[in-house]
Every structure is written in structure tokens, then in C-alpha cells.
Amino acid sequence: MSYNNHHKTFFPMAKSKHVLSLKLSITLLNLLIVAATAAVTNGLDTPSSKIWRPWPFKKLNKPVVLMISSDGFRFGYQFKTDTPNIHLLISEGTEAKLGLIPVFPTMTFPNHYSIATGLYPAYHGIIMNKFTDPITGETFNKGLDPKWWLGEPLWATATNQGRKALTYFWPGSEVPKGSWTCPKELCPHFNLSVPFEERVDTILNHFDLPEEDIPDLMMLYFNEPDGAGHNYGPDDPRVTQAVAKIDKMIGRIIQGLKKREIFDEVHVILLGDHGMVTNCDLKTIYIDDLADWVKIPADWIQAYSPVLAMNPNWGKDVKNPGEKNAELVAKMNEALTSGKVENGEFLQVYLKEKLPKRLHYSESSRIPPIIGMVGEGLIVRQNRTGVHECYGDHGYDNKYFSMRSIFMGHGPRFRKGKKVPSFENVQIYNVVAEILGLQPAPTNGSSLFTRNILLPFGETRDVE
Ligand SMILES: [Zn+2]
Numbered sequence: 001m002s003y004n005n006h007h008k009t010f011f012p013m014a015k016s017k018h019v020l021s022l023k024l025s026i027t028l029l030n031l032l033i034v035a036a037t038a039a040v041t042n043g044l045d046t047p048s049s050k051i052w053r054p055w056p057f058k059k060l061n062k063p064v065v066l067m068i069s070s071d072g073f074r075f076g077y078q079f080k081t082d083t084p085n086i087h088l089l090i091s092e093g094t095e096a097k098l099g100l101i102p103v104f105p106t107m108t109f110p111n112h113y114s115i116a117t118g119l120y121p122a123y124h125g126i127i128m129n130k131f132t133d134p135i136t137g138e139t140f141n142k143g144l145d146p147k148w149w150l151g152e153p154l155w156a157t158a159t160n161q162g163r164k165a166l167t168y169f170w171p172g173s174e175v176p177k178g179s180w181t182c183p184k185e186l187c188p189h190f191n192l193s194v195p196f197e198e199r200v201d202t203i204l205n206h207f208d209l210p211e212e213d214i215p216d217l218m219m220l221y222f223n224e225p226d227g228a229g230h231n232y233g234p235d236d237p238r239v240t241q242a243v244a245k246i247d248k249m250i251g252r253i254i255q256g257l258k259k260r261e262i263f264d265e266v267h268v269i270l271l272g273d274h275g276m277v278t279n280c281d282l283k284t285i286y287i288d289d290l291a292d293w294v295k296i297p298a299d300w301i302q303a304y305s306p307v308l309a310m311n312p313n314w315g316k317d318v319k320n321p322g323e324k325n326a327e328l329v330a331k332m333n334e335a336l337t338s339g340k341v342e343n344g345e346f347l348q349v350y351l352k353e354k355l356p357k358r359l360h361y362s363e364s365s366r367i368p369p370i371i372g373m374v375g376e377g378l379i380v381r382q383n384r385t386g387v388h389e390c391y392g393d394h395g396y397d398n399k400y401f402s403m404r405s406i407f408m409g410h411g412p413r414f415r416k417g418k419k420v421p422s423f424e425n426v427q428i429y430n431v432v433a434e435i436l437g438l439q440p441a442p443t444n445g446s447s448l449f450t451r452n453i454l455l456p457f458g459e460t461r462d463v464e
Helices: 003-008 012-020 026-043 047-051 084-091 108-117 154-160 196-206 226-232 237-259 321-336 425-436 449-453
Strands: 064-070 094-096 130-132 139-141 165-168 217-222 266-271 277-280 284-286 301-303 307-310 347-351 370-374 379-381 390-393 407-410 418-420
Touching (some): 064 108, 064 237, 108 154, 108 425, 154 165, 154 217, 165 196, 266 425, 407 425
Parallel strands (some): 064 266, 094 418, 165 217
Antiparallel strands (some): 094 407
16 A cells, blocks of 8 residues: 555554554654644545545544454354344445355364464464374363464454453453453453353443443454354254344344444444354264274374374384375375275375465474365264264365355444455454554455455445
8 A cells, every 4th residue: 555545544543554564763654644634634624525534423432343253153044044133234234245264174263363363273373172282292272371372363462552452252362462461351251151141241331431441342252153053063943043142142232332322333243263064973984994004093193073183103213204194194095085985085184284275274383294184074083983973063174165154344444235255264353453553463364355345444334
């Protein structure tokens, strides 16, 4: 972006990152901002100013983002039943037309942290919900030790730059990071038994504070319909009930904001981390079925499905484990494509560095050396256990539509009734940073993406 665009920018921080990238001194920057601000202020008196309107609107004198995540809200769930509140956000806001694309693996912790940091899991470090570091042997299992959590999440970016953030159960938000200390009143300790209504009302109550105390960024997490989806599979009536419950909570938020006359001034983003697909034991691949080609001990396998994660222990005598790993992968794929392994065609095994580039899943020493891509809805087990059940799961390749979630944004910077093509959730960090006028940390998203989805600052969405 050239400096020429700045005369349309009233809120200085919003575009200052581009100026900063030119390494101008802060003093010079301030002079430019003063000049730009004056230009806009003068412009307001001219007839051509009708589409440029600075803050304040009516109540709030600053941009506020309320991001809501509904775990496991598969794209399409919004049509399972009447969801009038979700559809209000869609019809009066901007929607990813065919859903939000999760990062691989399509699991809760990697995805929530990708949304928060704009980084793929290989770069933010949370490569699965649970994993063992192949080098150190240490196990991560959703723990809060900061050493696991790389990158700069939005709540840290906000507080580092003097803004106020509030997180309500967002995965990773209890980890101290930069200026973010997870203060008790702005970062409640994860507790699934807190009713959704209480979570919503706590958020709403923050809008009653004096304006300077209203958090600029609020990130709220609901653990449904993921729970119902896992237990009963995505097509169960109890999932439909969970979707209706989420819609009711969105209605509670909308009503709460309307009551405070700020519904049109707060940026409400509703999204999910991933989708959900039915798993049944009839569609299982058994590792022991590969024994005629290669014997694989269970302790080489860190995770079976939806992602097969293997870290073979070749022992000290093996001089070149990389070579042995490549041989193992070749043998496994030979078995799986032989036509003699039940459901073998639905599993493909890779050295991690040979995984398709689009997955961005190799550049981390935490990712085990061998990864198996499991077909949509398939299960991998070591051997036949006699279990026969169906349930729901996610974690599969992010190319599957069943793994997609939703994205919609409502508020001053989101155009009314706009549909945008599906995009990956690593883009969202920059969108929020742009709305809040924050200098973004480096991400895997594109700084240009925000132009696809946001109105320029100061342009009101109702005046075309
Ligand atoms: Zn889940």
C-alpha cells in the first residue's frame, strides 16, 4: 500500500504498519499522521465525504472485536434447523460462502491457535492436540507451559500495544505471552461446566464499563457442537440441538448489544475451528494387516487416526534412521496399494518432508518423521478389537468439505450481505489486527487479504 491511501485513514494506527515498514522515525510518522488526520477532518465538510465517516459512531469511540468460536461447527450445520440469529449475522454481514478452511491437522488446539496467531501449526508449535516431541521425548497434552506455544497470539499483540484483551476459554489464552499475563478477571480459567449463558453475560457486562475499560478484543469459546458431534456423529438430532443452542447464544449476544445500542458498532466474528465426519468401525485400517510386508510395533505409533503419526525407534545400532524410515514408508505403501489390505486404499503414508506442500506440515522438529493421511471418515487401529461403534471425529485432510467450518463477520468494517470465497483461517489474525489498528506480528497469512474482506477504514457499510 502506498502512502497516498493514508489521507482516507482517520484512525492512525490502522495503517501505520505500512509506514513503519518504511522505517520512518516515530517523530516523522507522528507528523504524517497529524497531516493525514487533518486532511480527513477537512474532507468531512465536503460533499464527497459522505462515504467516509470516522469514529465515533454513536456509542463507541474505538473499534472493538468480539470473536466467537463454536467448536466443531461444520460448514452446513447452519442449515440443520432454524438458526435465525446466525442468519442475521450472515445476511447483514460478510460470509465465507463455502465455509472457513481449517489448517491441517483439523484438530481443535492447532486450529484455535492458528486463528489466534495467523500461523500454521508447524510454525506455532501446537502440531496436534497431544504429541511427543521426537527430539526431547517430552509430551504436550494441552498444557500451559509457554515453551510449547510459539508465535504471537492476538491477545498478546493487543496487550503489547497498550490495548485491553479478554479471553474466555480460547485454547492457548491461559499461556503467559509478552504483556499478556492472563489476568483472572479478563481470562477465566477453563471450566467446561460454566453455562454458555454465563459466558455470554460476562462478555456483555464488559460493555457496561467506562469506554476506556471495555476490552478492544474479546475472544469467546463454546465447546459445542463438537461434544455432541463426537459422541453421536454429525447427523444425530443431538447435534441439531447443539446447533440450535449456539444460535440461541448468538441471539443473546445480538440482543445484549442491541440493548446497549452498539450492535452496529461492535465487530462480531462467528467462526469454528473445524468440521466433523462420521466414523464407523466398518471402515477401519488395521496396522497388523501390513505384517506380511512390514511389522510395525505399537510403540512406534504416537497417534492412529485421523492422523497416523509414527516415530520408529530403530535402536542405537541403526546408523541412518532416515533411510530406514524411507524404507518403512515404501513398504507400508506397497502393502496398502496391494489390494490385499482391507481399506488399504484409504491410507497413504509419507515421510513428513514429502507431504503435499499445501498442508504446510513439515517445518517443525515436533512433527514425527512419518505421517499417514487417512481417508475421510476412516479409522486406523493396530488390530481387530471387536469394537463396533459409530461416532464423529475430525483431524483429517483439510481438503475435505466435512472438515470445513463457518466464518461470518458483522460490524462497521464488514460489508452487508457480502460473500467471499473460502479462505484458510491463518488469514484471520491480520483481519483482526487491521480492524483494531494493531501492528501485526509476522504470519503465514497475506497482508493483502484484509482488502478482500474488510471495507477501508472510515467507509460506512450502509452508504454505497
Ligand atoms: Zn473435537
